[in-house]
Amino acid sequence: MSFLEIASLSKNYGPVAAVAGVDITVAAGSRTAIVGPSGCGKTTLLRLIAGFEAPDSGRIVLDGKLLANGGASVPAHLRGIGLVAQDGALFPHLTIAGNIGFGLDRKEPKRDERIAELAYIVGLDKSVLKRRPHQLSGGQQQRVALARAMAMKPRLMLLDEPFSALDTGLRASMRKAVAEMLESAGITTILVTHDQSEALSFADQVAVMREGQFSQVGTPRDLYLRPKDRMIAEFLGDAIILPAKISGGFAESPLGRIAVDSKERRDLARIMLRPEQILLATASRKELAAAKSGVLFGEVTESEFGGAACAVAVKLLNSPDLPEAAAIGSTPLILKKPGVDAPSVGDIVCVSVVGKAHVFN
Numbered sequence: 200m201s202f203l204e205i206a207s208l209s210k211n212y213g214p215v216a217a218v219a220g221v222d223i224t225v226a227a228g229s230r231t232a233i234v235g236p237s238g239c240g241k242t243t244l245l246r247l248i249a250g251f252e253a254p255d256s257g258r259i260v261l262d263g264k265l266l267a268n269g270g271a272s273v274p275a276h277l278r279g280i281g282l283v284a285q286d287g288a289l290f291p292h293l294t295i296a297g298n299i300g301f302g303l304d305r306k307e308p309k310r311d312e313r314i315a316e317l318a319y320i321v322g323l324d325k326s327v328l329k330r331r332p333h334q335l336s337g338g339q340q341q342r343v344a345l346a347r348a349m350a351m352k353p354r355l356m357l358l359d360e361p362f363s364a365l366d367t368g369l370r371a372s373m374r375k376a377v378a379e380m381l382e383s384a385g386i387t388t389i390l391v392t393h394d395q396s397e398a399l400s401f402a403d404q405v406a407v408m409r410e411g412q413f414s415q416v417g418t419p420r421d422l423y424l425r426p427k428d429r430m431i432a433e434f435l436g437d438a439i440i441l442p443a444k445i446s447g448g449f450a451e452s453p454l455g456r457i458a459v460d461s462k463e464r465r466d467l468a469r470i471m472l473r474p475e476q477i478l479l480a481t482a483s484r485k486e487l488a489a490a491k492s493g494v495l496f497g498e499v500t501e502s503e504f505g506g507a508a509c510a511v512a513v514k515l516l517n518s519p520d521l522p523e524a525a526a527i528g529s530t531p532l533i534l535k536k537p538g539v540d541a542p543s544v545g546d547i548v549c550v551s552v553v554g555k556a557h558v559f560n
């Protein structure tokens with residue numbers, strides 16, 4: 200049974216429909232990630248779930264209990280939901296220890312130990328506990344906010360970009376530590392993030408939000424490989440989108456004949472490949488001149504060093520003619536290749552595809 204159920208949830212701020220009919224169910228103990236462009240309503244949705252805002256319409260049910268139904272709503276402090284706000288929202292007049300221990304019973308004998316333990320879990324040094332929030336960096340403040348929310352042992356944890364002020368290395372280790380901690384405590388979690396790889400690696404379920412609604416909800420794998428449209432595809436990673444003529448489970452495309460993920464389609468459509476599905480092998484102009492049909496060659500027109508992953512642009516040299524499909528237009532072939540052996544500008548490469556292409560509706 201689902202732990203959290205949200206149905207037709209809406210919230211307007213004057214003329215702005217911040218949340219415009221959201222439906223989602225979240226399983227107990229699972230992790231959901233919400234991604235979407237700035238201003239699409241992610242924070243508003245979390246505030247509605249936490250009870251800091253009342254919806255105009257729609258329902259929120261947590262563990263079988265109705266929290267909000269239209270305007271009527273259970274107050275935030277009775278919901279058992281933790282919210283780590285985007286800006287941390289620490290209490291400026293309290294010390295860090297006071298902030299972390301805010302929800303703990305003042306008379307609890309092990310209070311200080313518990314605060315120290317929570318600080319340790321989020322990677323904060325004991326020395327900061329006596330300071331006040333303004334004496335901490337943005338990333339440290341985010342970690343205090345996380346520790347404070349964890350201290351309350353919520354049933355549901357809502358995290359609004361809690362790692363945004365952390366550098367890449369710390370961000371990955373914090374994400375892992377927090378995921379483990381939430382999992383071992385059995386806390387169901389909803390994470391809002393701008394980081395696509397964070398969403399895909401953290402969550403069991405990913406929701407892409409656009410203009411107050413969810414455009415698509417599914418497993419990370421499903422959304423990454425079978426996005427409903429171009430915007431969703433590009434939100435979750437780089438995408439190569441090509442015009443194609445589809446029939447019998449294959450596409451005739453500028454990259455030749457490629458297997459697609461639909462057996463039924465029989466029309467002109469856009470197909471999508473993730474850049475890592477396109478392989479390049481070193482080749483020569485001689486091989487190009489002797490190319491058999493079905494073997495595709497390209498020339499590297501740009502190669503930008505980026506460390507682990509270099510952006511390599513490839514112009515196709517013997518692409519099959521597709522006059523009908525070509526009208527749909529295609530994106531250039533820009534691939535990410537490991538820096539150690541990335542091809543250089545002018546190199547001739549043999550191009551092949553692994554896996555299936557996804558057909559857009």
Ligand SMILES: Nc1ncnc2c1ncn2[C@@H]1O[C@H](COP(=O)(O)OP(=O)(O)OP(=O)(O)O)[C@@H](O)[C@H]1O
Nearest residue numbers: 212215216217236237238239240241242243244285
């Ligand atoms: N208290 C408010 N009063 C009026 N409008 C608001 C209020 N809070 C949010 N909005 C508007 O509602 C829309 C959704 O805002 P929200 O903060 O939920 O977006 P978001 O998806 O969290 O964006 P970001 O990624 O930038 O944090 C925006 O157009 C915003 O300007």
Ligand SMILES: [Mg+2]
Nearest residue numbers: 241242243285
């Ligand atoms: Mg926000």
